[in-house]
Every structure is written in structure tokens, then in C-alpha cells.
Amino acid sequence: MHLGTEGFVDHAKHALQDAPLQEALHLLTTHFAPRRVEAMAALGNAEELRTQARAIKEHTIAHLDRYLEQFVAQLTRLGVQVHWADDAAEARAIITSIAEGVNAKVVVKGKSMTTEEIELNGHLEAEGYTVVETDLGEYIIQLAGEAPSHIIAPAIHKTRKQIAELLHDKLQTPYTEVIPEMTQIARRSLRQQFLRADVGITGVNFAIAETGSVVIVTNEGNGRLSSTMPKVHVAVMGMEKVIPRLADLSVMLKVLTNSATGQKISSYVTMMTGPRRSHDLDGPEALHVVILDNGRTSILRSANREALYCLRCGACLNVCPIYQNIGGHAYGWVYPGPIGAVLTPLLVGLEGASDLPRASTLCGACREACPVKINIPHMLLQLRQELVETKGGSHWSEKRLFSLWAWMMQRPRWYGWATKLAALAHVPLAREGWVGKLPPPFHGWTQSRDFKAPAAMSFRQRWQQTLQHESETVGEPRQ
Amino acid sequence: MAEPAQCARPTRVALFVTCLSDVFYPEAGEATVRVLRRLGVQVDFPPAQTCCGQPAFNAGFRAQARAVARHQLEVLAPYDCVVVPSGSCTAMFRVFYPELFAGDPEHEAQASALAERTYEFSEFLVRVLGVEDVGAVYEGKVAYHASCHLLRELGVDEPPHRLLQGVRGTQVMPMDLATQCCGFGGTFAVKYPDISDAMLKKKIESLKRAGADTLVSCDAGCLMHMAGRLHRQGDTIRVMHLAELLSQQGTVPAGVPPGGLPKENTNGASGN
Numbered sequence: 001m002h003l004g005t006e007g008f009v010d011h012a013k014h015a016l017q018d019a020p021l022q023e024a025l026h027l028l029t030t031h032f033a034p035r036r037v038e039a040m041a042a043l044g045n046a047e048e049l050r051t052q053a054r055a056i057k058e059h060t061i062a063h064l065d066r067y068l069e070q071f072v073a074q075l076t077r078l079g080v081q082v083h084w085a086d087d088a089a090e091a092r093a094i095i096t097s098i099a100e101g102v103n104a105k106v107v108v109k110g111k112s113m114t115t116e117e118i119e120l121n122g123h124l125e126a127e128g129y130t131v132v133e134t135d136l137g138e139y140i141i142q143l144a145g146e147a148p149s150h151i152i153a154p155a156i157h158k159t160r161k162q163i164a165e166l167l168h169d170k171l172q173t174p175y176t177e178v179i180p181e182m183t184q185i186a187r188r189s190l191r192q193q194f195l196r197a198d199v200g201i202t203g204v205n206f207a208i209a210e211t212g213s214v215v216i217v218t219n220e221g222n223g224r225l226s227s228t229m230p231k232v233h234v235a236v237m238g239m240e241k242v243i244p245r246l247a248d249l250s251v252m253l254k255v256l257t258n259s260a261t262g263q264k265i266s267s268y269v270t271m272m273t274g275p276r277r278s279h280d281l282d283g284p285e286a287l288h289v290v291i292l293d294n295g296r297t298s299i300l301r302s303a304n305r306e307a308l309y310c311l312r313c314g315a316c317l318n319v320c321p322i323y324q325n326i327g328g329h330a331y332g333w334v335y336p337g338p339i340g341a342v343l344t345p346l347l348v349g350l351e352g353a354s355d356l357p358r359a360s361t362l363c364g365a366c367r368e369a370c371p372v373k374i375n376i377p378h379m380l381l382q383l384r385q386e387l388v389e390t391k392g393g394s395h396w397s398e399k400r401l402f403s404l405w406a407w408m409m410q411r412p413r414w415y416g417w418a419t420k421l422a423a424l425a426h427v428p429l430a431r432e433g434w435v436g437k438l439p440p441p442f443h444g445w446t447q448s449r450d451f452k453a454p455a456a457m458s459f460r461q462r463w464q465q466t467l468q469h470e471s472e473t474v475g476e477p478r479q
Numbered sequence: 480m481a482e483p484a485q486c487a488r489p490t491r492v493a494l495f496v497t498c499l500s501d502v503f504y505p506e507a508g509e510a511t512v513r514v515l516r517r518l519g520v521q522v523d524f525p526p527a528q529t530c531c532g533q534p535a536f537n538a539g540f541r542a543q544a545r546a547v548a549r550h551q552l553e554v555l556a557p558y559d560c561v562v563v564p565s566g567s568c569t570a571m572f573r574v575f576y577p578e579l580f581a582g583d584p585e586h587e588a589q590a591s592a593l594a595e596r597t598y599e600f601s602e603f604l605v606r607v608l609g610v611e612d613v614g615a616v617y618e619g620k621v622a623y624h625a626s627c628h629l630l631r632e633l634g635v636d637e638p639p640h641r642l643l644q645g646v647r648g649t650q651v652m653p654m655d656l657a658t659q660c661c662g663f664g665g666t667f668a669v670k671y672p673d674i675s676d677a678m679l680k681k682k683i684e685s686l687k688r689a690g691a692d693t694l695v696s697c698d699a700g701c702l703m704h705m706a707g708r709l710h711r712q713g714d715t716i717r718v719m720h721l722a723e724l725l726s727q728q729g730t731v732p733a734g735v736p737p738g739g740l741p742k743e744n745t746n747g748a749s750g751n
Binding site for chain 1: 496498500501502503504505506508509512516524526527528529530532534535536537538539540541543544546547549550578627628630631632659660662663664665667668669670671672673674675676677678679680681703704706707708710711
């Protein structure tokens with residue numbers, strides 16, 4: 001599996017200098033983030049809903065085995081073919097053999113991060129299938145040969161102009177920057193594909209254990225076309241997508257759509273309970289559900305179980321001041337932003353992904369936006385600890401430095417001397433209390449900021465010399 | 480959000496000044512002492528205190544963080560109430576110490592006891608002492624930067640705003656990105672300077688849009704970060720800790736009663 005996570009620092013640097021990307025990312029702060037805030041406020045009971053949604057996820061994940069069994073039993077009763085995939089390779093093999101079994105040539109896809117995770121498209125194409133993404137954003141990046149940069153807005157890194165050029169170039173249609181016209185161009189092209197498709201592949205937003213229903217939440221109707229027009233529908237889900245009851249769906253849907261797009265409800269919510277029945281007017285002849293582990297059971301057993309509560313709404317990306325600046329591709333794998341910084345190391349390992357948990361100020365904006373209150377900053381801290389405990393996870397010099405620092409911080413006298421020494425050391429560097437250039441390894445600070453030199457007299461010196469002797473009480477307690 | 484429980488209207492507190500304030504912003508520590516004393520609170524400074532341990536904790540070096548934390552637990556043990564002029568270090572005591580010592584029979588109880596009697600400065604004034612007007616006078620247009628740990632780990636939102644509203648002569652200038660991270664993040668600013676710079680740039684732009692001449696926050700880390708950029712740009716916006724602003728006494732304009740305000744809106748307003 002190709003991972004670009006090692007290049008995080010370079011990717012981020014590049015992204016920061018990419019003018020069209022910066023222009024495109026502007027939409028996060030002007031559009032996505034405020035819409036969520038307004039929508040959640042309009043709910044009136046957003047806090048209560050988030051608490052409920054979290055409780056549902058906590059409960060389900062704590063009893064995941066039981067609910068998965070119930071879900072699978074219902075699927076089987078409904079005539080759905082269930083497949084368990086331990087990892088990405090197994091999932092790909094299962095899906096390929098389904099396509100083979102019906103002699104498929106064209107596969108249409110609804111938007112699915114899980115199929116991105118298992119790198120399905122490239123694999124199916126290598127096997128000779130024509131694979132067409134039908135979500136507009138996914139279609140755009142497929143035409144561009146790129147990966148999604150956002151969980152729900154995969155082409156957010158592209159400006160309107162870039163998309164106009166892409167459509168003109170790839171589909172040989174007249175150039176236009178008018179959005180409805182661009183949408184029509186894509187729509188006409190996609191309609192042909194729906195009519196030709198033998199297999200439709202979608203993700204799953206929720207899987208209801210009680211009824212055996214798979215639920216997808218979309219805005220363009222392409223998910224519904226992908227799941228009903230071809231004779232075979234394959235729904236691919238991470239094993240954490242299950243919820244216990246149909247009644248739970250109302251809570252989950254509210255927090256999902258309001259958090260994701262600021263919508264009270266998405267344009268389409270499609271619940272599929274079994275394949276087409278004899279009296280149904282439409283629907284696939286066969287429905288396959290692929291339940292993917294791919295590292296999820298190990299997350300379940302870890303201290304970072306909360307990562308499995310994620311609904312993939314993308315709200316944490318929209319509010320993250322780091323994502324807002326560098327976009328999704330810098331993160332180097334399928335899941336970007338704050339939740340990606342947690343999920344990527346958990347799903348593919350910390351090795352090579354050490355920058356992801358570290359490149360965060362732990363500001364907590366993600367947790368504040370999360371519909372299920374995932375404590376992302378605390379999980380990042382947990383991962384940093386794991387990095388330190390992993391061989392090669394941190395530089396030996398850093399460990400030395402922190403051990404020395406810890407030794408000193410337990411010895412107030414040494415600490416006092418060190419602060420005096422620090423003040424003296426800055427004297428030749430500083431001008432009027434500011435240092436314009438720090439030596440390595442601290443030079444990053446002075447790249448665009450001056451560094452405040454330590455005060456000539458520390459607080460503790462001032463306390464000892466004057467402050468402690470000043471009159472204790474100047475005024476009466478005020479109310 | 481962790482809520483403190485103990486120390487009802489204490490008359491004597493221990494100051495945990497924080498290492499950043501000790502070394503880089505001693506004036507913030509001094510101002511904290513002066514404001515507390517003016518409110519009738521006696522201040523002790525346990526001299527053996529050093530750092531809360533957060534740099535190591537945030538870098539993942541929990542053993543080192545624990546060693547340093549044990550030292551502070553010991554140093555602060557004799558005091559009923561601890562006041563910290565930093566949201567970040569208060570969060571370390573209140574949120575992360577209990578986590579750091581979970582399952583450690585020797586220190587677990589001590590850590591949660593410290594968590595319960597530690598207060599961030601603005602929180603202590605407003606929520607514990609019940610004071611919103613400390614009698615400060617400061618002529619200026621002031622923007623407030625809500626530091627991340629104070630706002631989102633401790634849930635302290637209103638207290639700094641209320642205190643600012645209580646300062647005579649101060650016009651509070653709303654900043655559109657007031658609650659957005661400035662990009663400091665401890666070693667983050669050094670390890671990921673490009674991203675940190677980009678975040679800081681947006682913050683400073685927001686500050687400029689606000690039209691303030693003074694920038695106030697409750698954390699020395701954010702202050703030195705933002706001040707560093709302003710200084711590099713040759714900007715004259717003053718940067719100070721909230722305690723420094725509250726310690727300003729200036730000359731009270733004639734006709735203003737003690738504790739009164741020239742503005743109509745005296746208190747109860749939550750920020751901007």
C-alpha cells in the first residue's frame with residue numbers, strides 16, 4: 001500500500017504555497033464551518049443530540065460482536081449475501097469475484113471512503129473493469145487522477161476554474177465556468193454510465209442491526225442510482241458502521257447531516273433492506289454486504305477505541321486550523337484532518353506516520369465540532385506516547401533532552417540557575433529584548449517571528465527581592 | 480469539561496506562576512500577585528515550583544512528565560488553593576494530572592485533589608471570588624485571544640470577557656478569529672514552523688481587522704508567539720497578559736465612582 005504520510009512536512013510546505021489550493025480551501029471558513037455552527041444552533045438541542053449520538057456509539061462499539069451478529073442474521077434472512085473481509089486485499093478479492101460472477105464490464109460507484117481505504121478503483125481497473133465514480137466531487141477527482149482531499153467534499157482542493165478546465169479537457173465539452181452547466185456536463189456523461197453498469201458499489205453510512213438495513217446518505221441521488229440500477233449492488237462497510245435500532249437512526253442522521261453540510265437532512269436518505277423482492281418495481285437482483293475489518297478490531301482493543309465512533313462527517317476537518325491551511329492531500333492517506341491524524345496511524349501503523357499525531361497544536365476545535373464528541377486531542381496525545389515507546393518513534397536526542405529537562409525540573413535550584421543562564425545566553429543574541437535568529441534546533445521559531453528573550457530578572461528573583469516584601473493587602477475584598 | 484469544586488472564597492492562595500511566565504513574562508506573574516492582593520487575597524509563592532510538565536507530556540514523554548508532575552504535587556500539597564495565570568498549565572493540573580496518575584495508588588488521590596483546588600487566574604477572580612470589576616483603568620482598544628486550553632479543555636469562556644468589561648477606559652474590540660488557535664502549540668511552533676506561521680498569519684490578520692491597539696490573553700505561550708510576529712512586522716500593538724491589564728490603575732476620570740464604569744454596561748455582559 002502506498003503511503004504518502006512520510007512526506008507530510010514537504011506536502012504541507014508545498015500546499016501552503018499552492019495559490020489555487022489556498023483559494024479553494026477558503027470555502028471551509030466561509031461556507032462549511034459557519035453552516036455547521038448555524039445548523040447546530042438552529043436545532044436547539046444539539047448538545048443533547050450529540051450526547052445521545054455518542055452514547056449510541058459507545059454502547060454499540062462496546063457490544064459490537066453482538067450487534068454485528070444480529071445485523072448479519074437479519075441480512076441472511078433477507079437474502080443478502082454477507083462477506084467478511086479481514087483486510088483490504090480480501091475485500092478487493094471479494095468484490096472482484098462478485099463482478100466476475102456476473103460478467104461485469106462497467107462498475108459505477110457511489111461515494112465511499114471505505115472503498116478509498118481499500119484502494120478498490122485501481123485494483124478493479126487493473127482487472128479490466130471500467131470503474132466510474134458517480135458522486136460529482138469523486139467524478140472530478142477521478143477525471144483528474146487524484147485522491148479525495150476531504151471526507152465529504154473530495155474535490156474541495158480544486159477551484160471552479162480548475163474544474164472547468166478539467167471537464168473541457170477530459171470530456172471535450174465546451175469550456176464553461178457556470179456551475180449548473182458544469183453539473184449538466186457531468187450529469188450527461190454519468191447517465192450513460194448508469195445505463196451501462198453491471199455492478200453498483202456504494203459505501204454504508206449506517207447499518208441497522210435490528211432490521212438488516214443498510215443506509216446511505218447522499219445529496220446528488222447518485223447513490224440511489226448506483227444501488228438500484230445495476231443488477232448487483234455491493235455495499236462496503238467498515239464493521240463500526242452498525243447501530244442497534246431503527247430508532248437510533250433518527251439521532252444519528254440529525255447529527256450527521258447537520259455536522260457534515262449544515263443540512264437538516266440530506267437530499268436523499270436511502271434505506272435498503274434486502275435485494276429486490278418480486279413485487280418491487282426496482283432494485284438490484286442481488287445485494288452483497290462486505291463487512292471490513294482492516295485494523296478495526298485492533299482499534300477496538302486499544303486505548304483509542306473512540307476512533308471507531310467516527311461518522312465520517314468531515315466537521316473536524318472544516319474547523320481544523322491546520323487542515324484549513326494545508327488541505328487533505330498533505331496527510332498522505334485516505335483520511336485527512338484531525339480524525340485522519342488518528343485513524344491513519346491506527347489503521348496503517350505509526351511507522352512512517354509519526355508526523356500525523358505530532359503536527360497538531362491540540363487546540364480542540366475538532367472535538368468541539370465532532371457530532372459524537374470524539375476526544376481527538378487526547379487520542380493524539382495517546383499516540384504521541386505510543387510513538388515515544390515505539391522503537392525509532394522518536395529521536396534519541398529528544399529523549400535525552402526531555403530526561404535532562406525532567407531531572408532539572410525536579411531540582412528547583414538547578415532550575416533557577418538554568419533560567420539565569422538562559423537569560424545570560426540570550427544577551428548576545430537579543431536586541432531590545434528580542435531575538436531575530438535562533439540557532440538550530442530552535443531556528444524554526446524565528447523563521448517568521450522574533451523570539452522574546454528571557455527577562456533579565458525572572459519572576460522568582462523579583463519575588464525574592466521585592467514582591468514578597470510589598471504590602472500584603474492593599475484593599476478590602478471587593479464584591 | 481472538568482469543573483473545579485473546592486476552595487470557597489479563600490483569602491490565601493499559592494501562585495503557580497508557570498515556567499513561561501517566570502522566565503519570559505515575569506510582569507504577568509507580578510501583575511497576578513498585585514491584582515490578587517488588591518482583592519484582599521494573600522499570595523504565597525512556593526519557591527520550589529518549576530514547570531507543570533506539559534512540554535514532556537505533550538511530546539509523549541509521560542515518564543518524564545510524571546517525574547516533574549510528582550515534584551509539583553509535593554510542592555503544592557500544603558496549599559488549599561492554587562492560582563495559575565495560564566489556561567494551559569491549569570489544564571495540565573486539572574485534566575492531565577489525574578490521567579497521568581490514574582492507577583498509581585501513591586499519587587492518584589493527590590493528583591485529583593490538586594485538580595480540584597487549582598484555578599486559572601480569570602476563572603478564580605470571576606467564579607471563586609465573584610469579582611468582575613477589579614478597579615482597573617486602561618485606556619485602549621483591547622482584543623482578546625481565547626487560548627485553546629482555557630476555552631476548550633477548561634471551558635472557561637466568559638470570565639476573561641467579564642473582567643475586560645469591568646475595566647474603565649477599555650473598549651473591547653471583537654476579533655472574528657478570537658477563538659481560533661494562534662499556532663503556538665508548544666514545540667509545534669518549532670517543529671512545524673511553516674504551518675504554525677500560516678496559522679499565526681491568519682490570527683494577526685484577524686487582530687488587525689479588529690482595530691485593536693492592545694492584545695490580551697491568559698496564556699504566556701500564545702502571547703509570546705503573537706508578540707513575536709508583531710515585533711517582526713514592526714507593529715506597535717501592545718501585547719499583555721490579562722493580569723497585566725487588570726493591574727493597570729491609571730488615573731480614574733473625574734466623576735467616576737470607585738468600581739463604577741464610564742460605560743453603561745457595567746457587568747453581566749458576556750464578552751463581545
